[in-house]
Amino acid sequence: MVAIAAEEGNRGGLDSNGSDDSESGALSTEAVFETLSSQRRRYTLHYLKQRGEPVTVRDLSEQVAAWENGIDRESVTPKLRKRVYTALYQTHLPKMSQLEVIEYDSDRGVVGMTPHVSQLDIYLDIVPTDDLPWSQFYLGLGAVFTALVTVAALGVRPFDLVPGFGYALCIALAVSGTAAYHTVRDRRTRLGGDDQPAEEIVPPLESHETFDSVAADD
Numbered sequence: 001m002v003a004i005a006a007e008e009g010n011r012g013g014l015d016s017n018g019s020d021d022s023e024s025g026a027l028s029t030e031a032v033f034e035t036l037s038s039q040r041r042r043y044t045l046h047y048l049k050q051r052g053e054p055v056t057v058r059d060l061s062e063q064v065a066a067w068e069n070g071i072d073r074e075s076v077t078p079k080l081r082k083r084v085y086t087a088l089y090q091t092h093l094p095k096m097s098q099l100e101v102i103e104y105d106s107d108r109g110v111v112g113m114t115p116h117v118s119q120l121d122i123y124l125d126i127v128p129t130d131d132l133p134w135s136q137f138y139l140g141l142g143a144v145f146t147a148l149v150t151v152a153a154l155g156v157r158p159f160d161l162v163p164g165f166g167y168a169l170c171i172a173l174a175v176s177g178t179a180a181y182h183t184v185r186d187r188r189t190r191l192g193g194d195d196q197p198a199e200e201i202v203p204p205l206e207s208h209e210t211f212d213s214v215a216a217d218d
Contacts (some may be wrong), residue, residue: 027116031099036120040092043067045117054112061085134182145171
């Protein structure tokens with residue numbers, strides 16, 4: 001893993017965006033997946049991005065407990081909140097601060113984002129349980145269109161009855177419609193979106209080995 005700078009900025013001030021004036025650098029791949037491999041860390045980032053400002057650990061713990069148990073915040077008991085609070089306070093928040101994903105002031109009990117959070121979006125392919133990753137969907141869509149055009153070009157009936165312009169128009173409409181739906185869905189399900197955080201995150205195929213090797217215990 002790329003060496004991480006010592007945790008010196010945790011007690012500095014947090015601005016409205018949860019960042020300080022320190023120079024921003026790129027996160028290592030290991031740091032990204034060590035963060036995203038934990039459900040509680042994903043929930044933490046989701047809530048911080050929703051709020052767009054620093055929050056207290058108590059506030060964060062209550063919301064994470066609600067998401068974990070599938071209940072409203074008003075239904076979170078002190079016991080449920082304390083369990084999450086302890087895990088965040090002792091393990092997850094210090095680790096995320098060390099990885100420079102968040103700014104964590106343990107003395108004040110305040111958590112905020114760093115500019116590095118925006119780098120996490122490119123690593124995410126958020127897929128609901130039993131759903132198909134978008135990369136595989138587009139691969140399948142391309143294979144179907146390639147097969148249709150090929151059999152039409154070979155003169156196989158009835159596919160050769162459709163003119164080339166017709167196939168081009170159908171492909172353009174299908175790709176445009178799918179891409180539009182994909183864009184709208186991503187905005188709703190990505191970290192910090194309006195919906196509840198996704199339960200499952202599938203990393204890019206070439207990163208599965210890295211993801212598995214740094215998977216953290218929730």
